[in-house]
Amino acid sequence: MxxxxxxxxxxxxxxxxxxxxxxxxxxRIERMPFVERYLIPLGQHIGAPSKPCVGVGEEVRRGQQIADAGGFVSVPQHSPVDGRVTAIEQRRHPGGQYMLSIEIEADRFSTQEFEVQxxxxxxxxxxxxxxxxxxxxxxxxxxxxxxxxxxxxxxxxxxxxxxxxxxxxxxxxxxxxxxxxxxxxxxxxxxxxxxxxxxxxxxxxxxxxxxxxxxxxxxxxxxxxxxxxxxxxxxxxxxxxxxxxxxxxxxxxxxxxxxxxxxxxxxxxxxxxxxxxxxxxxxxGQPLIERVVTVSGPGIKRPANLLVPIGTPVRAIIDFCGGLTDDVNQVILGGPMMGFTLSSLDAPILKGTSGILAFTESQTAHPQEYTCIRCARCLEACPLFLNPSRLGKLARVGRTDELQEYHLMDCMECAACSFACPSNIPLVHLIRVGKSALRAEMAAEKKASS
Ligand code: SF4
Ligand code: SF4
Missing domain, CATH: 3.40.50.11540 (NADH-ubiquinone oxidoreductase 51kDa subunit)
Known part of the structure; x- marks a missing residue:
């Protein structure tokens, strides 16, 4: 530096x-050519999922609203292409879970020009x-x-x-x-x-x-x-x-x-x-139907910055970038620090997808974990002045009461602590486990008291 x-x-x-x-x-940003099919998951934002307002078989225009907002903290969804709705059903979300999604088959004779309002x-x-x-x-x-x-x-x-x-x-x-x-x-x-x-x-x-x-x-x-x-x-x-x-x-x-x-x-x-x-x-008058995505990482043959319709399958984007190298074993949506591993290349990109990164085996091998040497590097890394080492230890043994005292829920899961740890302790992973345990306990308490 x-x-x-x-x-x-x-x-x-x-x-x-x-x-x-x-x-x-x-x-420079390149526009990716349109592909055959798009998949729009209805829960790709924080808040209530959107509700479909079109039916299977209906013709839709590029930019047309296809799902209404599901509440105040929610947004509608729009078709990224001129085409036809071919399915409204549970499909795999990039994160792995199933979610109601709208599939659209692109009209291959359309120019896909957005009609400016x-x-x-x-x-x-x-x-x-x-x-x-x-x-x-x-x-x-x-x-x-x-x-x-x-x-x-x-x-x-x-x-x-x-x-x-x-x-x-x-x-x-x-x-x-x-x-x-x-x-x-x-x-x-x-x-x-x-x-x-x-x-x-x-x-x-x-x-x-x-x-x-x-x-x-x-x-x-x-x-x-x-x-x-x-x-x-x-x-x-x-x-x-x-x-x-x-x-x-x-x-x-x-x-x-x-x-x-x-x-x-x-x-x-x-x-x-x-x-x-x-x-x-x-x-x-153009709604959010496309975004710029960085396609990079050592496992991508032709890195690029692409303007891509929301709902484009990751596989099509990777193919447009020349494919993956043979030794790829992990594809991440987002950045390497806070992004998540993709469950299937057939999953679509979402409104919040800033990157598709492919990594090879040597870069994703889990290094051996050693015991904590109390070096305090994780404390020096944490921008929120939490004690990641303590949180990790408490999460491992499920001490939810003490996790709260150590402000577990303030953690933004940035992974700076994991990155800094010389003992390779998966601190952010343990913190996520601790958060899940705490949420489950709070939900059980709420149910018991209602
Ligand atoms: S993941 Fe949480 S505990 Fe770790 S550095 Fe980020 S905010 Fe701090
Ligand atoms: S950085 Fe790792 S080894 Fe050092 S105190 Fe934190 S958890 Fe322990």
Whole structure:
């Protein structure tokens, strides 16, 4: 790391995994050709699953709503193609579980051109109408968590948003989709930012970009007008800087206390890609039907940054990238730190899928685990000042009462502790096991008392 990088601001603790972005960071976004079939799972966001509003056999247009929101914390789904609904049934979700999903067979004679709609006069909308529009677009955070965007923009009564903070850090190794969106579509990012900032009524907007994306920061600065009050601030390269609380600390030196949200400090945090999607909806009526995905890792023959319709099977994307090398034994959706292992290559990409990464056997072999040497490196890595070593030990023996005392549920599962541990103790895995045990115990207690 260069001296100049160390002088930049950051959050406390964290780790420095190898970036491994070199194979895709310079690759322009390519549109992937349309394939034969798409699968839209109805629960690909945080909150209630969407409810189908089309029937099997029905013809649908690209961008047409095919499922309604299942509640306030939920979003509708839209068809990514002109085509025909061929099934509405339980199908395997990329995470392995079964989930109600809509299958669409693409119309092979269609040009798949999206029919641009008249721009929406967003300045004329009140807060409720604005949130309803954002929900109609099916927008969720594109950074990976897939939290419905309209819920973030519905500031609770008694609270006020004064600062919009945009995450352009992309701190996960290998991923470069946000880097390319900022570099190639800066106008869309800033246009969406202007719309959201204006509606929230914030005084300022700050975009945090890590120091390894100078081209992206320059592209954004080049299109910002002075009256927009938008700063692009460069921060150190460090993991997990893209986490909301860490980004706020890195940019402003402020801590969001445990159990509180950024809005308690007057801040709303969003991903930069989400801003481009906001612009697509308000300026051309295009809902969230496609996104940029980084396809990379040592097991991918032709790494790429692809613009892909939501619902495209992973297998088709990998085939478009030349296939996998023979020694691949793990494909991950998302980044290597927080992503999850794909259960089947036939599973589709979701709104929150930022990457498809393929790793070979030598990179995924589980190293031998040793006993804890009480070196405290996991404590020094944890950005939330938890005690991962203690949490791991308690989770192993199922001490749920003590796990709570050690603030188990505050853990955001960033895996920085596991990465730092010289004894190869799978700390984040143990923490997840502890969380499941605690949730099961709480559910049983609730049932017993009802
Ligand atoms: S996974 Fe949890 S305990 Fe480990 S470093 Fe991240 S926040 Fe801390
Ligand atoms: S980093 Fe690993 S070995 Fe060191 S204290 Fe934490 S759990 Fe123990």
């Amino acid at each position: 260069s001296q100049s990088s160390l002088q930049l601001s950051s959050f406390r603790n964290g780790v420095h995994p190898a970036e491994n972005k070199g194979s895709t960071e310079g690759l 008249p721009a929406i006069d967003w300045r004329a909308l009140d807060a409720k109408e604005f949130a309803a529009q954002v929900q109609s677009a099916g927008l969720v955070g594109l950074g990976g968590a897939a939290f419905p965007s309209h819920v973030k923009y519905a500031v609770p009564e008694g609270k006020k948003a004064t600062h919009l903070v945009l995450n352009g850090c992309e701190c996960e190794p290998y991923l470069t989709c946000d880097h390319r969106v900022m570099s190639e579509w800066p106008e869309a990012v800033i246009r969406g930012t202007e719309i959201v900032a204006s509606h929230l009524g914030v005084e300022r907007t700050t975009i945090g970009v890590e120091n390894n994306k100078a081209e992206a920061a320059a592209a954004l600065r080049a299109v910002i007008r002075p009256e927009q009050n938008i700063d692009v601030q460069t921060v150190q390269v460090k993991y997990p800087q893209g986490a909301e609380k860490m980004l706020i600390q890195a940019l402003f030196g402020k801590e969001v206390p445990a159990g509180k949200l950024p809005i308690d400090l007057g801040m709303v945090v969003n991903n930069v890609g989400t801003m481009a999607a906001v612009a697509d909806w308000f300026d051309r």
